[in-house]
Amino acid sequence: MAIPRHLTMQNPSKAQLRLWSRLDKVKTREETGLFLAEGFKVVQALLESRWDVQALLILEEKKDRWAAFCETLPVSLPLYGLTRKEWKGLTQDVSPEGILAVGITPPRLQLADLMAKGARGPLLLLHEINNPGNLGTLVRTALWFGFAGVVLSQGSVDPLNPKVIRAAMGSIFHVPFLFGADLSKVLPRVKENFHVVGSSVRTGTLPHACGEKTALLLGSESHGLPETLLKLTDEQWHIPRRGVGESLSLPQAAAILMYECVRSAPSRAARP
Amino acid sequence: MAIPRHLTMQNPSKAQLRLWSRLDKVKTREETGLFLAEGFKVVQALLESRWDVQALLILEEKKDRWAAFCETLPVSLPLYGLTRKEWKGLTQDVSPEGILAVGITPPRLQLADLMAKGARGPLLLLHEINNPGNLGTLVRTALWFGFAGVVLSQGSVDPLNPKVIRAAMGSIFHVPFLFGADLSKVLPRVKENFHVVGSSVRTGTLPHACGEKTALLLGSESHGLPETLLKLTDEQWHIPRRGVGESLSLPQAAAILMYECVRSAPSRAARP
Incomplete structure (x- = not known):
């Protein structure tokens, strides 16, 4: 009879708990190459x-809830059991599910790697996205629409911020990511192989279907894209307002633009 | 010299404070016909x-911050000054702006009134939307895209719930609203004058431009639309997935569908 895995949980050391509790800080994540996924x-x-x-x-x-799941995991993966007090140091979640992974940040991608992946779908280029919920939602939508990679500029929120990971519902781990990019240097290189479309809140053409070698450039909800970057694009898209209101939210405008980017592309996923 | 309006603020009575503090409950809002807008x-x-x-x-x-604004208001509108303690009873906002209106719910619209307005744009029909943030965002998007009215089914969150009002960023007060509707009775009547499009997560045609006499029917993020309602639609739209992931969020899927609904319509708003 198999021994249920939940009986083999270890107790974490104080040093481990201290380290994990600091992973909410970008500095600790960068120094250790670790992050929390809840x-x-x-x-x-x-x-x-x-x-x-x-x-x-x-x-x-909550170990009984996860016992069956834990039995499906490789025996080489260490399992730790935490008390409620220890757990509280790691998360602000008021009603925690009670399951958390300590993940290892993969080696940083180079732009050339990402552009090579661009053969399989459009790229998403993001400028100074500071709202963690917005970034997470954008990545989730990009994955849904078959984007092949994401480039995130300097001055954006860290994509391994717990709020980004949560809003992205795990999609962060499935989209090739380049972060801390200087878009004024990246854009000219991307343009060599991709048709670069920038989103503009003021002017531009109506969004339309385009080929897979497209890179979609979006700015933040509050500031949009700076002129210096818009000037480097091949085309600017504008979603016309038909009624009244200040603006569409960024995740909604982005959904419309990504939908247009892949409009004529064949479906790559099995349909239910 | 005009006396600054902020000097003429009244002190609220205990009875007023008690009433206002209960306006977070739908029952009190219905009984009094009042609501809070923060x-x-x-x-x-x-x-x-x-x-x-x-x-x-x-x-x-924070009265100095609002003094100039208050001077622009009609003298007939009563102004009350509240202490921090009194304020805390009315809102959970941790860093309040310090301005709140007690609004009066307008008389309920009839379906016929709403359908008459439908000459000026599409209608949005919503089935059991329970998430306040989602409802608010949907209404804000509908206003942006020039929808002429919203019908909200029974079993949805109250549109005058403070979280809905906040997410809608005031758009609730500018879109004609019918609420507590029985969609199985409303749909056949709407169909007499409108082309009814339902959103389907499984099958259907690609979204496409259509005339202004369109009514778009959406279900909740978790459950979608029931078959009984989908059967009453003229057409079902499906946004195809191109990559991987469970689903688009409701506000994002809705933005794409509303955008398609008005795609060929002329702009009704002055462009910046």
């Missing part, structure tokens, strides 16, 4: 990705 | 609408 869907997406996982943490009072 | 943008949208306002509440410690 919640079942997110943990599952991480385990199904090519990213490595260092440990799985379970809230002891 | 934040400058929302208050401004309410004052610019055809809805009536019973009183304006100002957090005393």
Whole structure:
């Protein structure tokens, strides 16, 4: 009879708890190359990705809920059981699911790698996206629409920020990502192989279907794109307002533009 | 010299404070016909609408911030100054702007009124939308795309719920609204004058431009539309997935579908 995996949980050391509790800070994530992924869907997406996982943490009072799941995991993955007090140091979630992974940040991609992947779908270029919820939602939408990669500029929120990971519902681990990019240098190189479309809140042509070698450039909800970057695009798209209101939210405008980017592309996923 | 309006603020009675503090409950809103609208943008949208306002509440410690604005208001509108403690009873906002309106719910519209307005744009029909943020965002998007009215089914969140009002950024007061509707009875009547399009997560045709006499029917993020309602539509639209992921979020899918609904329609708003 197999021994249920939840019986083999280890107790974390104080040093481990201290380290994990600091992973909400970008500085600690960069120094250690580790990050936290919370919640079942997110943990599952991480385990199904090519990213490595260092440990799985379970809230002891909820271990029965995760026992069956833990039995499906490789024995080489360390499982830790945490008390409610220890758990509180790692997350602000008021009603935690009780499952958390300590993930290992993969080696940074180079632009050339990402552009090579661009053969399989459009690229998404993001300028100074500071709202974690917005960034997470944008990545989730990009994955849904078959985008092949994301380039995130300097001055954006860290994509391994817990709020980004949560809003992205695990999609972060499945989209090739380049971050901390200087878009004024990246755009000219992307333009050599891609048709670069920028989103403009003021003027531009109506969005329209285009080939797969497209790169869609979006700015933040509050500031949009600076003129210096818009000037480097091949084309500017504008979603016309038909009624009244100040603006569409960024995730909604982005959904419309990404939908247009892949409009004529064949479906790459099996349909239900 | 005009006496600055912020000097003429009244102190609220205990009975007023008690009543206002209960306006977070749908029951109290229905019994009194009153609701709270918080934040400058929302208050401004309410004052610019055809809805009536019973009183304006100002957090005393922030009265200098609102003095100039208050001077632009009709003298007939009562202004109340509230202490921080009194304010806390009315809102959960951790860093309040310090401005709140007590609004008066307008008389309920009839379906016939709403359909008459449908000559000026499409209608949005919503089935069991329980997430306040989603409902608010849907209404804001509908206003942006020039929809002429919204029908909200029974079993949805109250559109005058403070979280809906906030997410809608004041658009609630500018879109004719019918709520508590039984869509199985409403749909056959709407179909007499409108082409009814339902959103389907499984099958259907690609979204496409259509005339103004269109009614777009959407379900909740978790459950979509029931078969009984989908059967009553003239057409079903499906946004195809091109990559991977479980689903688009409702506000994003809705933005794409509303955008398609008005795609060929002429712009009704002055362009910047």
